[in-house]
Amino acid sequence: MLNFTIRKLFQNTMAKQGKEKNTNNKAKHTKLITQKKNKKKSQVEDRKARLKAIVQKSKDSKSE
Secondary structure, eight states: OHHHHHHHHHHHHSOOOSSOSSHHHHHHHHHHHHHHHHHHHHHHHHHHHHHHHHHHHHHHHHHO
């Protein structure tokens, strides 16, 4: 417990100096993850639209 509190104190007081590391890779990763999420979202929306069209066509054919 004591070791944990000492570590917490030093984390807040001893900041890193110099350039941040790995920011380019983080930016690329974030960009790719957002692309992946957007692709999945658009696929889900397309599927819903196709299913809605099929259901509507089925209803139209039943009513005739």
